[in-house]
Amino acid sequence: MTALLDIKNLHVSVGEREILKGVDLTINPGEVHAVMGPNGTGKSTLSYVLAGREGYDITDGTITFMGQDLLALEPHERACMGIFLAFQYPVEIPGVAGTTFLKTALNALRKYRGEGELDAMQFLKHVRAKAKALDISDEMLRRPLNVGFSGGEKKRNEVLQMAVLEPKLAVLDETDSGLDIDALKVVADGVNAMRSPERSMLIITHYQRLLDYIVPDHVHVLVAGRIVASGGKELAHELEAKGYAQYADAAAA
Amino acid sequence: MAATAKTIEQVKSIGGKYKFGFVTDIDLDFAPKGLSEDIVRFISAKKDEPEWLLEWRLKAYGHWLEMPEPKWAKVSFPPIDYQDSFYYAAPKSKDDAPKSLADIDPKLLETYAKLGIPLQEQEILAGVAVDAVFDSVSVATTYKGKLEEKGIIFCSISEAVREHPELVRKYLGSVVPYGDNKHACLNSAVYTDGSFVYIPKGVRCPMELSTYFRINAENTGQFERTLIIADEGSYVSYLEGCTAPMRDENQLHAAVVELIALDDAEIKYSTVQNWYPGDEEGKGGIYNFVTKRGACRGRNSKISWTQVETGSAITWKYPSCILEGDNSVGEFYSVAITNNRQQADTGTKMIHLGKNTRSTIIAKGIAAGRSDSTYRGQVKILPKAEGARNYTQCDSLLIGGDCGAHTVPYIESRNPSARVEHEATTSKIGEDQLFYCRQRGLSDEEAVALIVNGFCREVLQQLPMEFAVEAQKLVGISLEGSVG
Numbered sequence A: 001m002t003a004l005l006d007i008k009n010l011h012v013s014v015g016e017r018e019i020l021k022g023v024d025l026t027i028n029p030g031e032v033h034a035v036m037g038p039n040g041t042g043k044s045t046l047s048y049v050l051a052g053r054e055g056y057d058i059t060d061g062t063i064t065f066m067g068q069d070l071l072a073l074e075p076h077e078r079a080c081m082g083i084f085l086a087f088q089y090p091v092e093i094p095g096v097a098g099t100t101f102l103k104t105a106l107n108a109l110r111k112y113r114g115e116g117e118l119d120a121m122q123f124l125k126h127v128r129a130k131a132k133a134l135d136i137s138d139e140m141l142r143r144p145l146n147v148g149f150s151g152g153e154k155k156r157n158e159v160l161q162m163a164v165l166e167p168k169l170a171v172l173d174e175t176d177s178g179l180d181i182d183a184l185k186v187v188a189d190g191v192n193a194m195r196s197p198e199r200s201m202l203i204i205t206h207y208q209r210l211l212d213y214i215v216p217d218h219v220h221v222l223v224a225g226r227i228v229a230s231g232g233k234e235l236a237h238e239l240e241a242k243g244y245a246q247y248a249d250a251a252a253a
Numbered sequence B: 001m002a003a004t005a006k007t008i009e010q011v012k013s014i015g016g017k018y019k020f021g022f023v024t025d026i027d028l029d030f031a032p033k034g035l036s037e038d039i040v041r042f043i044s045a046k047k048d049e050p051e052w053l054l055e056w057r058l059k060a061y062g063h064w065l066e067m068p069e070p071k072w073a074k075v076s077f078p079p080i081d082y083q084d085s086f087y088y089a090a091p092k093s094k095d096d097a098p099k100s101l102a103d104i105d106p107k108l109l110e111t112y113a114k115l116g117i118p119l120q121e122q123e124i125l126a127g128v129a130v131d132a133v134f135d136s137v138s139v140a141t142t143y144k145g146k147l148e149e150k151g152i153i154f155c156s157i158s159e160a161v162r163e164h165p166e167l168v169r170k171y172l173g174s175v176v177p178y179g180d181n182k183h184a185c186l187n188s189a190v191y192t193d194g195s196f197v198y199i200p201k202g203v204r205c206p207m208e209l210s211t212y213f214r215i216n217a218e219n220t221g222q223f224e225r226t227l228i229i230a231d232e233g234s235y236v237s238y239l240e241g242c243t244a245p246m247r248d249e250n251q252l253h254a255a256v257v258e259l260i261a262l263d264d265a266e267i268k269y270s271t272v273q274n275w276y277p278g279d280e281e282g283k284g285g286i287y288n289f290v291t292k293r294g295a296c297r298g299r300n301s302k303i304s305w306t307q308v309e310t311g312s313a314i315t316w317k318y319p320s321c322i323l324e325g326d327n328s329v330g331e332f333y334s335v336a337i338t339n340n341r342q343q344a345d346t347g348t349k350m351i352h353l354g355k356n357t358r359s360t361i362i363a364k365g366i367a368a369g370r371s372d373s374t375y376r377g378q379v380k381i382l383p384k385a386e387g388a389r390n391y392t393q394c395d396s397l398l399i400g401g402d403c404g405a406h407t408v409p410y411i412e413s414r415n416p417s418a419r420v421e422h423e424a425t426t427s428k429i430g431e432d433q434l435f436y437c438r439q440r441g442l443s444d445e446e447a448v449a450l451i452v453n454g455f456c457r458e459v460l461q462q463l464p465m466e467f468a469v470e471a472q473k474l475v476g477i478s479l480e481g482s483v484g
């Protein structure tokens, strides 16, 4: 099987400081990978580098996505190819209704793929059922994107965007943080509904609880810019019990 | 809406950076180059004007000679050589003015089609009557029949001078006197055409009225004159759109618009201005020096200006309201976008004279490239304006580090019961917002267009539906190349 995503020896710096210090990670189609690790170890950095955010210097290593050199592509090209990032801190866009934003995004992707653009009616049909499953009201869809949304609402809204845009690789950066127990379940159901043999996911989280709902195929531990351990879903439980102290030496190496 | 969407497509396919930069190749009837009393007489004679109007023009011309250029705006440009322009250019066929669309030069119709106003379709397309000004002469007016049924007069101002001289004489120059400012003087002396609207008592105009201005001939200034009168209890919504072809020279556009609202009348005046802005280095482009003013003469009257200014090398424009009638309402909603080397100094004046008069100002300035954008506004409450209220909100958005945005509010309140509120913000377009949009598949330009449209939303939603769509696209087009 050819990998969907293949990260090799990735080194990333911000300014003078090296944040990722040689990350290797391979994700095959249909797999769900979880990345866990202490605050400030570079999890979000990894997600931004995958999405192509400016300000991160790739000093070494390669990323291949669907057989292509990902690092050569613009952020919107990566998105059009099927990379989706659910942001740890979703951004507010005043004056732009959620529906307008989503419709613009969906049509940008469709255009890239050579599909026709959806009109307002077709679009609403596409969105309504998905919004309902995530407990997102029409009123919320019409509001300016993320403006004044509660933390949990923002996260649900990210998952809605993922559901509408149907990516090949979804990177979820702490989508569970800030969610109450019911919302966590709603979001997890939404994510699970998206699981398919063609779609892969990279789930960044601090809590094993999310992984009880979205059961990963692989779990990785990122400490100080390196993946210091990888295993199955039981690794998450182990971390919950013992914390990250056991990896301090590995990280320092 | 279909028509505007089509326009964008058509116009895009024409190519070039400025999407409206095509030239229509037809014979023009010119007045000799330059400005003099003789030219003023020539124009007046060409139009068979009555003596009073010629005299009025000549007085304006006399004033113009004496008057200094206004200097207070934050714009800079070399002195204008007024002798280097033509002041009259009309399509050749004008001597026997077209009786119907069939009489109109097909090339003209083609030009309008490129602009998205296929006149022949206009009558079928819902809701827009167009009085099209091609350079200096109004060549076609559609929808006349339907409007006449209601007693509405919608015609070129030259025709109004012939057919309704009493109305023109009563109101022309009554809001913007010929000596108001140097540009208004010039317009009064040499204006060649424009639109005239009269809505009778109690009539609600059943459709949007619209003029599409277009500067075509080389080296001609365009000096249109618009006069709109809403009689008691009437309502009208008027839209003006402008484009001009690409030229290396700077062209002068000095229009005057006067609005008069009597008791309980309402006028909504919307402008989408995309005159040629000049190239990336600031070569060429229109000098848009416009005087627009509305008088709320009657009780409970209302005048609302909405403008989307994306074009012109220099914009100098302050659509204002004189709130004379008690309880009258003035509104100003503005989006001004400058890119590359454009300069805009625009805003409004709200003059409160009557009791309980209210005004609202929402101004959004967007500056990109090496452009400069200034909001300049005056709120003046006179002693008799008991209970007057004003709310002003000015927001500036900067794209990149080489542009400038300035807010210059003048507030003068001479009645202690008045309330004036002013809020202003300046922000930069957020890298995080751009990245968020791009992560969802939008290109740089699409992302900027979306964010800026959001920023302008309160203003854009004031536009009539048909034009809001076009304006949204213009926002994107005019900011092309501003990031990345």
Ligand SMILES: Nc1ncnc2c1ncn2[C@@H]1O[C@H](COP(=O)(O)OP(=O)(O)OP(=O)(O)O)[C@@H](O)[C@H]1O
Residues within 6 Å of the ligand: A014, A019, A037, A038, A039, A040, A041, A042, A043, A044, A045, A046, A055, A088
């Ligand atoms: N643009 C930046 N400028 C300066 N430092 C940065 C930047 N981006 C990331 N960093 C630093 O890099 C380190 C890793 O940050 P990152 O956000 O990737 O951590 P994280 O693993 O996602 O942490 P958390 O669990 O708290 O979300 C941090 O020390 C952070 O301060």
Ligand SMILES: [Mg+2]
Residues within 6 Å of the ligand: A043, A044, A045, A088, A173
């Ligand atoms: Mg993080």
